[in-house]
Amino acid sequence: xxxxxxxxxxLVGIVAASALAFSMGGYATDVYRKLLIWVALALSYNFLxxxxxxxxxxxxxxxxxxxxxAVIFAHKLGIPFPIAFVLAIMLCATLAFVVxxxxxRLEGFYLALATLAFSQLVLVVxxxxxxxxxxxxxxxxxxxxxxxxxxxxxxxxxxxLVLIVAxxxxxxxxxxxxxxxxxxxxxxxxxVAAAAMGIDVRRVKVMAFTLTSTLAGLAGIGYAYIDNxxxxxVFGLDNAFLLLFMIIVGGTxxxxxxxxxxxLLYLAPFVLEPIVGHGFLVVFGILVVLAILFQPAGLAGxxxxxxxRQPA
Amino acid sequence: MSAASxxxxxxxxxxxxxxxxxxxxxxxxxxxGEILGLIGPNGAGKTTMFxxxxxxxxxxxxxxxxxxxRIDGMAxxxxxxxxxxxxxxxxxxxxxxxxxxxxxxxxHTRLRGTLIDILLGRRRVREEEASARQKxxxxxxxxxxxxxxxxxxxxxxxxxxRLLEVARALAGEPRAILLDEPAAGLTAAETIRLAAVxxxxxxxxxxxxxxxxxxxxxxxxxQRIVVLNFGRxxxxxxxxxxxxxxAVVAAYLGEAAGGFGGRNLNA
Numbered sequence: 226x227x228x229x230x231x232x233x234x235x236l237v238g239i240v241a242a243s244a245l246a247f248s249m250g251g252y253a254t255d256v257y258r259k260l261l262i263w264v265a266l267a268l269s270y271n272f273l274x275x276x277x278x279x280x281x282x283x284x285x286x287x288x289x290x291x292x293x294x295a296v297i298f299a300h301k302l303g304i305p306f307p308i309a310f311v312l313a314i315m316l317c318a319t320l321a322f323v324v325x326x327x328x329x330r331l332e333g334f335y336l337a338l339a340t341l342a343f344s345q346l347v348l349v350v351x352x353x354x355x356x357x358x359x360x361x362x363x364x365x366x367x368x369x370x371x372x373x374x375x376x377x378x379x380x381x382x383x384x385x386l387v388l389i390v391a392x393x394x395x396x397x398x399x400x401x402x403x404x405x406x407x408x409x410x411x412x413x414x415x416x417v418a419a420a421a422m423g424i425d426v427r428r429v430k431v432m433a434f435t436l437t438s439t440l441a442g443l444a445g446i447g448y449a450y451i452d453n454x455x456x457x458x459v460f461g462l463d464n465a466f467l468l469l470f471m472i473i474v475g476g477t478x479x480x481x482x483x484x485x486x487x488x489l490l491y492l493a494p495f496v497l498e499p500i501v502g503h504g505f506l507v508v509f510g511i512l513v514v515l516a517i518l519f520q521p522a523g524l525a526g527x528x529x530x531x532x533x534r535q536p537a
Numbered sequence: 538m539s540a541a542s543x544x545x546x547x548x549x550x551x552x553x554x555x556x557x558x559x560x561x562x563x564x565x566x567x568x569x570g571e572i573l574g575l576i577g578p579n580g581a582g583k584t585t586m587f588x589x590x591x592x593x594x595x596x597x598x599x600x601x602x603x604x605x606x607r608i609d610g611m612a613x614x615x616x617x618x619x620x621x622x623x624x625x626x627x628x629x630x631x632x633x634x635x636x637x638x639x640x641x642x643x644x645h646t647r648l649r650g651t652l653i654d655i656l657l658g659r660r661r662v663r664e665e666e667a668s669a670r671q672k673x674x675x676x677x678x679x680x681x682x683x684x685x686x687x688x689x690x691x692x693x694x695x696x697x698x699r700l701l702e703v704a705r706a707l708a709g710e711p712r713a714i715l716l717d718e719p720a721a722g723l724t725a726a727e728t729i730r731l732a733a734v735x736x737x738x739x740x741x742x743x744x745x746x747x748x749x750x751x752x753x754x755x756x757x758x759x760q761r762i763v764v765l766n767f768g769r770x771x772x773x774x775x776x777x778x779x780x781x782x783x784a785v786v787a788a789y790l791g792e793a794a795g796g797f798g799g800r801n802l803n804a
Contacts, residue, residue, distance in 0.1 A: 396656060403655040403662065404641075404648045404669075411631045411642045418629035421591060423617030423646035423709060432652060478633065 239391050246383030254383060255451070260491050261386040262448045265393045267471050267487040268480060269440035272397050274469065275478035276406065277433035278413025280333060282465045283324065283340035284441045286347040289460030291317045291442025292449035293351055293358060300367035301357060307372070310446065317442030321435040329430035332416075344462060351457045363456025382450065389447045393440050394480065400436070401480070409433050410478075470509055474516050476523025485524045542605070544569045544713055544744045545590065545621070550599030550609075552585055552768075559585040561768040562599070567713060572735060572745040574759030576752075576779075578788055581765040583748045584626055587715050590746070591623045592616040603713070618646045620712035624702035624719060626748075630690040637686045639701060640673040643708030676704040679737075681730045696723040703734060713744040720754045732758055756780070764788070 242261075249257060270284045294316045298309035328339040351358045358364065369377055377385060400406050408429045411419040420426050449455045467490065475486020490509060497505035516523055543566035552560040560582040567573050575583050588594045590601055592613040601609040608616050622643070631639050648669060650662035677686045680700040685693065693701060699719055706714050716735070720728050728751075735758060739745050749755040755762070756776040764772040764785050772782040779785050 399656055399658065400652070403666070404645060404650065405652055405655055407634070407638055407642050408645060410633055410638075411645075414631040414633050415629050417593075418625065418631065419642070420613040421593075421617060421623050421625075422643050422705065423614050423622075424642070425612075425614045436652075 235391065235395075239387060242387045242390070243380075243384045246380040246387070249380070249383075254380070256492075256495070258383055258386055258451045259448075260488065261383070261390050262444050262451070263468075263471070263487050263491050264484055265386075265390045265444040265447070266441055266468060267475070267483040268390070268393050268397055269437040269444070270468050271472050271475075271478065271480065271483035272401065272409075273433060273437040275472055275483070276401060276413065277409040277430065277437075279329070279430065279434060280337045281328075281340040281434065282337055282462065282469075283343050283347075283438065284468060285460045285462075285465045286340075286344040287317055287321060287438040287441040288445030288448065289347055289351060289457070290320060291445030292455050292460075293364075293445075294442075295446040296364050296367060296449050296455055297357060299370070300364070306370050313446055314439060314442060317445075318435055318439040321438035321442075322431065324438075325431040325434035329427060329434055341462070344460075344465060348457055348461055351460070359456070361457060363454060365454040368453050369450045386447050386451075389443060393443070396436075396440065397480065405429070405432070467509075470513050472523075474512050474523055476525030477521070479523065479525035482523045482525030489524070543567055543602075544604060545746075546600075546602040546605075547586075547590070548600050548602070550586075550589060550596045550601060552582075552589055552594055552596050558768050560589065560596075560765075563765070563768070563770055564599075565763045565770065565773065567744045567746055569712070569744050570739050570742045571761065572739045572747060572759045574755045574762040574776075575746060575748045575765065576750075576755065576762060577765035577771075580767075582768040583765055584717060585768075586765070587623065587717055587746070587748065590616075590621065590715060617709060620710070621715065622706035622709045622711035622713075623715040624699075624706050624717055626717040626721075628695065628698035628702060630693070630698060630701060632690060635687050635689055636677060636682060636693070636701060637670070637673050639690055640676055640704050640708045641669055643705035644669050644673060644710075646709050673704075673708055676707050677701075679707070680704045680734055681727075696727045699723055700727065700731065700734075703731070707738065711743060713746065714738060715746045715748075717748045718750060719747070720749055720751050728754060 245257065246254065266284060266288060273279050273281055273284065291313050294313035295309055298304045298312050299306045304312065324343055328336055331339055352361055354360065369382070408419065408424045411422065411424060412426050412429060416426050448459070471486040471490045472483055473486070474490060475484070476482025493508070494505045497508060501508070520526055545567040547566070548564045550560055550563045551558065563586065565573070575586065577583055585594065589596050589609070592608065592611050592615070596609050600607055603619055603621060608619060608621070631642055648665055650659065650665055654662045674683070674686060677683055680703055682697060682700055682704065685697065690698070690701065699722060703716065703719055719735070720731055723731060732754065735745060735747070747755065747759060759776060761774065762776060762779045763770055764779050764782070766788040771784045771788060772779045
């Protein structure tokens with residue numbers, strides 16, 4: 226049944242999410258597009274943090290590397306976009322691999338520190354990159370060139386972002402529902418026992434970090450062409466922490482939770498800001514504490530009523 | 538013994554932790570299909586010896602051979618790949634997964650599909666996964682936990698957790714299995730079940746190395762017993778041999794009058 230049903234469900238989901246784009250005005254489109262990027266990032270970060278158990282803060286940094294690299298390759302160096310795109314993805318994968326080699330030896334707090342340092346380093350590089358990165362002002366006034374004769378504009382670009390989310394989810398589900406996903410969860414739950422079962426702990430950790438960080442790079446490229454502007458603050462630590470909050474509130478380790486948590490925390494400020502101003506950050510803080518204390522499985526746990534998962 | 542050449546040969550192994558010598562100049566062989574008991578008072582070095590074979594510790598001197606090739610110095614996951622699986626003295630389940638997934642993790646080394654195969658959804662990955670699930674379900678039934686296959690491991694009793702450890706280790710189709718106090722905390726019914734399981738494992742030709750404190754459980758089960766005290770081997774032989782050995786009696790009487798859990802040593 227599921228083999229027949231699954232492709233239909235995917236198609237329905239993609240069409241529905243795309244159809245939304247055509248019904249939206251300018252402001253709603255902007256909010257929706259950025260929400261899609263957040264969802265893509267949250268999905269891959271949920272795999273890294275929630276399933277592989279790696280408390281890394283480098284996810285937005287890799288999104289920045291992807292976005293900046295694509296824009297610099299395509300518009301500063303004049304490389305044709307498809308090649309620039311592939312090069313940007315390869316740069317993300319290579320950099321993630323290089324960062325993963327030493328940092329996946331670290332655990333918990335120390336991995337968090339190492340990836341925080343890497344994030345700061347990326348920010349410094351793009352802030353101080355002179356004309357190549359545009360410094361603190363970033364890069365603007367570029368646009369996605371026509372691809373295969375198609376000029377992707379307006380709602381059609383939103384469809385591209387829907388496809389990025391769908392691709393991300395598809396890759397992560399394949400990984401999760403396989404021996405690789407089990408190995409990641411096993412390492413998260415008990416690395417010593419995982420090694421005794423024949424799992425090469427470092428190798429699996431490096432692969433999970435590299436793959437999810439590369440997916441973050443892909444989302445970063447998608448982000449770069451929303452406003453045709455890319456600048457440093459987006460890739461800073463504020464957003465890295467917000468991403469972590471979204472996962473915890475949604476339900477650590479759950480794909481559905483990553484989506485629910487992201488939609489909720491991304492849209493909440495639009496509702497809360499007129500009422501409490503910047504106080505919405507306090508509301509976020511309270512939500513996270515409540516989730517950790519009373520509902521470790523997050524909102525997804527309430528929705529699916531599965532037995533509470535151990536937090537990573 | 539059951540075969541001419543040992544599957545695992547431990548020779549002259551010494552392991553020191555700082556000033557403490559946990560295992561000293563220890564040698565023994567483990568043959569395919571045999572159940573070898575490893576006993577001794579607390580702190581005798583039994584679990585250290587397990588960790589040396591499993592690659593958690595590296596010996597300071599001596600060698601550990603599997604099928605004639607050295608495995609000392611190898612990482613634990615490589616030793617598992619070579620067919621040596623273990624259980625832990627304290628249950629170490631993967632807490633976020635149901636029982637069946639715990640056992641499937643134990644089968645990791647027998648799954649050949651790479652991450653590329655997985656991402657491409659190749660047929661052999663699906664087939665491998667389907668047969669792995671079937672094997673895992675069989676093993677769960679084999680240790681008597683089939684009613685609980687889809688339950689979360691957090692809901693298992695301590696004794697059920699012990700049995701899960703055995704099923705998980707067997708899932709890797711090991712040539713040798715190291716069981717660290719598998720009967721500790723089991724109910725009478727679970728203990729009988731476990732004894733049958735261990736006999737069955739050995740009957741399949743798998744070498745079983747068994748650490749156990751419960752002599753009522755171990756003595757009828759092990760074909761040979763190695764007795765450690767303060768890291769040294771003080772006796773080796775059948776249950777009858779070692780329980781009559783004065784050095785063994787002294788080592789145990791020094792710990793608790795009444796010897797082997799109150800059992801008459803000459804029984």
